[in-house]
Amino acid sequence: QFAPLSGSVWGAARTSRQGVVESPYGPAQLRYDDEGVAGVSADAEPALYYAVGYAQGADRLFQMDLQRRLFRGKLSAVVGDATLDSDRFHRQMAFAEAAEVTAEHVRESEIGPLLAAYRDGVNDAMDHEELPLECRLLGYEPDPWTVADSALIEKLIAWQLTGSFRTLRRALVREEFGAEMADQLFPARVDHDTPIIREGQGPERFGAGLSPQAGGDGGSGNDGGGNGASSVEPVGGPLLARLSRFEPHSELGSNSWVIGAEHTDGDAPILSNDPHLSLQAPPTWYEMQVDGPEHRARGVAFPGSPFVVIGENDHGAWGFTNAGADVIDFYRYDRDGETYRYGDERREFAVEEQEIEVDGGDNETVEVRKSVHGPVIEESGQEVGVAWTGHTATETTVALYRLSHSAGMADARAAIEQFDAPTQNFLYADRDGNTRYHMTGRVPIRTVDGEAVHGDRIFDGSAPEGEWAGFEPFGESTWEGFVPVSENPHVVNPEYLSTANQRIVDDDRLGYYLAASYADGYRGRRIAELLDDRVESEEPIDLDFLRTVGRDTYDGRAAEFVPDLVAAVRAAEDADETLRAAADRLDEWDYRMDADSRAALVFDLWMAEFQDATFAEAFEESDVDDGFRPSPATIAALSEDSRWFGSSGRAALMRRALRDALAEIDDEGHEVYGDVNHTGHIGHPLELDFLGYDAHPRGGTGWTVWNYGRGGPWGGSWEMQDDLDGDLLGLLPGGNSGDYFSTHYDDQIERWANGEYRTLSREIEGDLTTRFVEGDG
Numbered sequence: 001q002f003a004p005l006s007g008s009v010w011g012a013a014r015t016s017r018q019g020v021v022e023s024p025y026g027p028a029q030l031r032y033d034d035e036g037v038a039g040v041s042a043d044a045e046p047a048l049y050y051a052v053g054y055a056q057g058a059d060r061l062f063q064m065d066l067q068r069r070l071f072r073g074k075l076s077a078v079v080g081d082a083t084l085d086s087d088r089f090h091r092q093m094a095f096a097e098a099a100e101v102t103a104e105h106v107r108e109s110e111i112g113p114l115l116a117a118y119r120d121g122v123n124d125a126m127d128h129e130e131l132p133l134e135c136r137l138l139g140y141e142p143d144p145w146t147v148a149d150s151a152l153i154e155k156l157i158a159w160q161l162t163g164s165f166r167t168l169r170r171a172l173v174r175e176e177f178g179a180e181m182a183d184q185l186f187p188a189r190v191d192h193d194t195p196i197i198r199e200g201q202g203p204e205r206f207g208a209g210l211s212p213q214a215g216g217d218g219g220s221g222n223d224g225g226g227n228g229a230s231s232v233e234p235v236g237g238p239l240l241a242r243l244s245r246f247e248p249h250s251e252l253g254s255n256s257w258v259i260g261a262e263h264t265d266g267d268a269p270i271l272s273n274d275p276h277l278s279l280q281a282p283p284t285w286y287e288m289q290v291d292g293p294e295h296r297a298r299g300v301a302f303p304g305s306p307f308v309v310i311g312e313n314d315h316g317a318w319g320f321t322n323a324g325a326d327v328i329d330f331y332r333y334d335r336d337g338e339t340y341r342y343g344d345e346r347r348e349f350a351v352e353e354q355e356i357e358v359d360g361g362d363n364e365t366v367e368v369r370k371s372v373h374g375p376v377i378e379e380s381g382q383e384v385g386v387a388w389t390g391h392t393a394t395e396t397t398v399a400l401y402r403l404s405h406s407a408g409m410a411d412a413r414a415a416i417e418q419f420d421a422p423t424q425n426f427l428y429a430d431r432d433g434n435t436r437y438h439m440t441g442r443v444p445i446r447t448v449d450g451e452a453v454h455g456d457r458i459f460d461g462s463a464p465e466g467e468w469a470g471f472e473p474f475g476e477s478t479w480e481g482f483v484p485v486s487e488n489p490h491v492v493n494p495e496y497l498s499t500a501n502q503r504i505v506d507d508d509r510l511g512y513y514l515a516a517s518y519a520d521g522y523r524g525r526r527i528a529e530l531l532d533d534r535v536e537s538e539e540p541i542d543l544d545f546l547r548t549v550g551r552d553t554y555d556g557r558a559a560e561f562v563p564d565l566v567a568a569v570r571a572a573e574d575a576d577e578t579l580r581a582a583a584d585r586l587d588e589w590d591y592r593m594d595a596d597s598r599a600a601l602v603f604d605l606w607m608a609e610f611q612d613a614t615f616a617e618a619f620e621e622s623d624v625d626d627g628f629r630p631s632p633a634t635i636a637a638l639s640e641d642s643r644w645f646g647s648s649g650r651a652a653l654m655r656r657a658l659r660d661a662l663a664e665i666d667d668e669g670h671e672v673y674g675d676v677n678h679t680g681h682i683g684h685p686l687e688l689d690f691l692g693y694d695a696h697p698r699g700g701t702g703w704t705v706w707n708y709g710r711g712g713p714w715g716g717s718w719e720m721q722d723d724l725d726g727d728l729l730g731l732l733p734g735g736n737s738g739d740y741f742s743t744h745y746d747d748q749i750e751r752w753a754n755g756e757y758r759t760l761s762r763e764i765e766g767d768l769t770t771r772f773v774e775g776d777g
Contacts, residue, residue, distance in 0.1 A: 053121025
């Protein structure tokens with residue numbers, strides 16, 4: 001394949017684009033600026049989005065195809081049997097069927113013709129442009145793109161943000177360690193977070209007119225709401241271990257904030273968004289700019305979907321972070337052969353056998369099974385039914401289209417109320433000075449015997465418990481049994497507000513169950529503190545200041561643990577000079593996880609050793625999978641004499657973990673934090689080293705505002721700061737092109753590692769690359 005001149009891969013090295021392309025939708029122009037950002041203009045929207053499809057198909061075709069293959073369960077057809085279990089899971093979850101019903105649902109809407117035009121643009125790019133390097137390496141050509149494939153990208157993103165098996169895992173922890181210990185190790189709420197909606201913001205109560213629900217507040221677990229107790233047996237370790245491979249990492253999160261004009265140095269608000277998603281080459285997002293007959297928009301889209309998701313238009317700017325709402329439930333059944341009891345009747349499972357094509361091996365048959373609630377997943381003789389809001393027809397893509405056309409806050413609110421899934425923290429600001437926070441998405445109200453209950457349990461699907469009225473899996477839902485979107489948490493014109501996946505609002509202000517748990521709260525608390533301090537100083541909040549907020553590496557975990565660690569070392573008579581020197585260094589440290597910091601390196605490795613030493617043995621002896629461990633905030637809350645620290649106590653365990661961390665540093669020859677925390681961890685899905693990124697030292701952790709978790713890796717997947725009366729800043733972790741031979745494949749990765757924003761033009765720039773002319777394509 002790499003033979004000089006004759007190798008099959010070298011065709012992909014031709015990076016020039018077709019100069020003139022016939023379009024059945026009419027004239028359009030495609031330009032690329034100095035950063036490889038596509039700018040598309042046209043006088044008709046179908047022509048505009050045909051050209052967008054062409055640009056994405058030319059720049060990100062393999063990524064688009066890989067994503068749809070993943071969620072259609074068709075990876076094994078091109079990579080072999082290594083992905084068979086992934087294909088089984090994604091077929092059994094029937095994501096493709098959910099995408100089909102969504103595509104059919106929106107076909108007659110205003111976006112139907114635009115999705116068809118986008119599809120045709122992608123397919124014509126396949127015909128006219130060079131086959132991607134990865135396709136050549138694997139020896140295949142992608143199938144034609146479909147409208148349902150774009151709907152599948154919507155399902156993929158929704159699952160990555162809301163598809164959690166935490167309820168199943170917590171039920172198993174209750175079984176293994178008891179209810180009291182489960183509540184201690186995995187509390188529903190933490191004491192140190194700052195909610196998104198604070199006192200004095202928004203309505204006094206959300207959902208005040210809804211029927212009473214268990215516990216009387218919107219929380220769960222040990223906060224007085226639900227207690228996670230189920231009337232059925234938990235699923236066992238083998239099934240849970242399998243499912244855990246296909247859920248998002250618990251540390252995925254995002255940051256955003258909006259600053260009203262009264263606190264800026266101009267006449268309009270500032271909006272910032274930093275979504276922390278999986279990091280890969282090429283990046284999750286595709287940066288683009290569109291200029292059509294009815295709107296202009298700049299920002300980022302998901303490859304495979306035509307509309308800007310995070311960005312701005314001539315009137316306002318918007319962004320999203322994950323809300324953490326509970327929109328997935330699980331069911332066990334009284335089963336007898338191919339039937340299950342549902343109330344007073346027995347029903348047959350809907351069963352379909354599907355063939356999985358396997359490259360270089362024998363094809364396999366997988367059984368796809370569904371109940372009245374949705375898919376049923378089986379493993380080792382156990383099964384569980386799944387209800388998830390993404391399994392019905394949704395209008396999220398319609399919402400994004402209307403958002404990009406919005407001419408002010410009223411339009412933006414109307415658009416976002418159609419954003420069915422996933423649940424998100426939506427921030428908006430416009431040039432008229434308006435700001436808004438609104439949690440998007442459909443939140444189910446679960447019922448048992450007619451009473452609303454919390455969703456932090458496994459339901460008896462045969463009883464039936466945990467029903468969602470108005471929900472039709474793989475059909476069109478009425479949503480009548482869901483929280484009205486007008487009652488979702490929201491704030492109109494906050495002076496300033498920030499989100500970081502923490503608790504949305506105090507539970508006693510909710511008239512319904514919203515979430516079983518949220519993120520630890522370290523990032524949310526830190527951002528709130530920085531903004532509060534600036535407001536109290538009466539200094540204006542400008543982009544220079546917000547750059548420092550976005551690049552803040554202060555780790556709240558260190559502030560909680562390091563003083564006790566230092567004291568533990570100094571109190572030990574047998575602590576040697578190496579241990580004492582490390583304690584002295586930590587004592588002088590400012591808790592910032594900077595790439596050039598030796599103390600940050602010591603703390604990072606110590607924290608991992610300490611967590612492992614505290615829980616590894618007990619959890620390894622249980623059926624709970626490796627991916628579920630108590631959070632740092634939970635460990636910090638444990639008493640010094642907790643049973644988890646063993647007979648020697650917490651101080652001794654802390655010292656032992658520090659010795660182990662220092663030994664690892666010495667063995668590996670590390671000097672500073674950037675030696676272990678760098679961009680070399682960001683690889684390509686094919687796991688070929690040359691397709692990944694070079695190693696540049698990077699600060700931050702999964703708990704700092706400037707976010708980077710190398711274990712995923714995950715972190716800032718698109719970093720945007722938008723002063724609506726000033727500059728627009730942005731940055732991608734890599735480059736905008738998916739073409740390995742392009743200069744824009746990795747031209748932003750070093751800037752991303754150094755935290756150097758780009759100043760973005762609000763006008764389309766660059767020489768004309770492709771001219772689309774009227775024709776049959």
